[in-house]
Amino acid sequence: MDDAAGTGASGPEPNGADTTSTRPEREATYYRDYLGLDEILGAIRPVSRMADGKPAHDEHLFIVTHQAFELWFAQMLHELDAVLADLDRDPVPDTAMGQVVHRLERMVVIVPTLLSQFTVLETMTPLDFLDFRDELVPASGFQSAQFRLLENRLGLTASKRLKIQGAVYTSRLDARDAATVSEAEEGRSLRAVVDDWLARTPFVRLDGFDLWAAYGDAVRTMLDRDRRLIASNPSVDEVVRDQQLASFEQTEAAFATLLDRDRWDDLRAQGKRAFSHEAIRAALLIQLYRDQPALHLPFRLLVALVDLDTGMTAFRQAHARMVRRAIGARVGTGGTSGHAYLEAATSKHTVFGDLADLATFHLPRRELPALPEHVRQEMGFRYDAGGGGVGGGGAGASTS
Numbered sequence: 001m002d003d004a005a006g007t008g009a010s011g012p013e014p015n016g017a018d019t020t021s022t023r024p025e026r027e028a029t030y031y032r033d034y035l036g037l038d039e040i041l042g043a044i045r046p047v048s049r050m051a052d053g054k055p056a057h058d059e060h061l062f063i064v065t066h067q068a069f070e071l072w073f074a075q076m077l078h079e080l081d082a083v084l085a086d087l088d089r090d091p092v093p094d095t096a097m098g099q100v101v102h103r104l105e106r107m108v109v110i111v112p113t114l115l116s117q118f119t120v121l122e123t124m125t126p127l128d129f130l131d132f133r134d135e136l137v138p139a140s141g142f143q144s145a146q147f148r149l150l151e152n153r154l155g156l157t158a159s160k161r162l163k164i165q166g167a168v169y170t171s172r173l174d175a176r177d178a179a180t181v182s183e184a185e186e187g188r189s190l191r192a193v194v195d196d197w198l199a200r201t202p203f204v205r206l207d208g209f210d211l212w213a214a215y216g217d218a219v220r221t222m223l224d225r226d227r228r229l230i231a232s233n234p235s236v237d238e239v240v241r242d243q244q245l246a247s248f249e250q251t252e253a254a255f256a257t258l259l260d261r262d263r264w265d266d267l268r269a270q271g272k273r274a275f276s277h278e279a280i281r282a283a284l285l286i287q288l289y290r291d292q293p294a295l296h297l298p299f300r301l302l303v304a305l306v307d308l309d310t311g312m313t314a315f316r317q318a319h320a321r322m323v324r325r326a327i328g329a330r331v332g333t334g335g336t337s338g339h340a341y342l343e344a345a346t347s348k349h350t351v352f353g354d355l356a357d358l359a360t361f362h363l364p365r366r367e368l369p370a371l372p373e374h375v376r377q378e379m380g381f382r383y384d385a386g387g388g389g390v391g392g393g394g395a396g397a398s399t400s
C-alpha cells in the first residue's frame with residue numbers, strides 16, 4: 001500500500017531503521033465504519049404495515065430495544081468468557097484475581113442499564129403493541145440464544161429449567177442456535193468453576209489449625225447456650241416452651257446440614273443444593289473472615305456472584321412485569337403461558353442461591369473462633385520497610 005493517505009507510517013526512521021515491513025499502513029479510522037453503523041442501523045427493519053402503508057410507529061422502539069439488549073448480552077458474555085478462562089485454572093494466578101472480580105463487578109453494573117431499557121419500552125401501550133404483535137409469531141425473546149448462553153455459562157442446569165408443554169427450551173431454537181446453546185450446556189459453567197476454586201481454598205487448614213473444626217465448636221457452643229436459655233426461661237409456660245424448642249430444632253437441623261457432609265450431599269442429590277460441601281464451607285469461611293486481607297478479593301468475588309444472580313432475577317422480574325402490562329394473561333408469541341411462565345422462571349432459574357443462603361450460618365463476629373497469630377499473619381500483608389522483603393499474605397483462595 002502506498003502512503004497516499006499521508007500518514008507517514010512507512011519509510012526510513014531518523015535513526016536509519018526501515019520500518020516498512022514492520023508497521024503496516026491502514027486507512028484513517030472513520031466513525032461510521034469502525035462501529036459498523038451501516039450494518040447496525042440497517043438492521044432496524046420493521047415488518048408491519050398500517051393502513052397508510054407505513055410500519056407501526058412503535059415497532060421501531062420494539063426492535064431497537066431488543067437489539068440494545070442483545071448488544072449488552074454480548075458484552076456480558078465477553079466478560080463472562082474471560083472470567084471463565086482465568087478462573088478455570090489450577091492454580092489461578094494471584095495476578096488474575098483482580099481482573100476476574102473487576103469483570104464480574106462490571107457485569108453486575110450492566111444489569112441496571114438493562115432494567116432502565118424496560119422502562120423505555122413500557123411507554124409502548126398494549127394497543128400500540130397490538131398494531132404489530134401478530135407479525136412476530138412464533139418469534140420471541142424465548143429464542144434469544146445469547147440469553148440462554150448467559151444462563152448456561154453462569155450454571156443454570158437443564159434439569160432445573162422449567163419445561164414448556166413438556167418440551168425443553170432448546171426445542172424453540174433453530175438448528176444453529178440449538179447447537180450453540182446445547183454446547184454451552186456441556187461446557188464448564190461459572191458455578192462449577194467457582195466450586196472447584198473454592199474447594200481448593202488452602203486456608204481452611206493452615207499449619208495444623210483447622211478453621212472448620214473451630215467453627216463447628218463455636219456453633220455447638222452457641223446452640224447449646226440457646227437451647228439452655230429456652231429451656232430455662234421462667235417467663236413462658238410449657239406449651240410456648242415446646243413451640244420454641246420445636247423452632248429451635250429447625251435451626252439446629254439447618255446447621256447440621258452444613259456441619260455434616262452426608263446431610264449436605266443428600267440435599268445435593270435431591271437438587272436442593274448446588275455447591276459441594278468443600279466449596280460451601282470455604283465460601284462461608286471467606287465470608288466470616290473477610291476482614292483478613294488475603295480474603296478481600298475472594299469475598300468480593302462471592303458478593304459479585306450473588307449480585308449477578310440477583311441481577312438476572314431482577315431482569316426476569318422486570319421483564320415479567322412489563323409483559324403483564326403489555327399482553328395481560330395472553331399466551332406469548334413463543335407459545336408459553338406468557339406472564340405465568342415468566343413468573344415461575346423468576347424464582348426457579350437461579351444459580352448462586354447456595355451462596356445467598358449462607359447468611360443462615362453466620363455467627364456474630366464476637367463469637368467467631370479467634371485465628372491463631374501465625375494464621376493471621378498468613379492471611380495478612382506484611383511489608384518489611386527495612387528491606388527485609390515481604391512476608392505473609394497471598395494465602396487466600398486466589399492462589400489455590
Ligand code: HEM
Pocket residue numbers: 065066069070121129139140141142143144147316319322323326327331332333334335336337338339341342345
Ligand atoms: C413488549 C415487550 C415484550 C413482550 C410482550 C415480551 C413477551 C415475552 C413472553 C410472553 C415470553 C415468554 C415466551 C413466549 O411465550 O413468548 C418472553 C420471553 C423472553 N423475553 Fe420477552 N417480551 C418483551 C420484550 C423483551 C425484551 C426487550 C427482551 C430483551 C432481550 C426480552 C427477552 C426475553 C427473554 C430472554 C425471554 C426468555 C425468558 C425465559 O425463558 O426465562 N423480551 N417474552
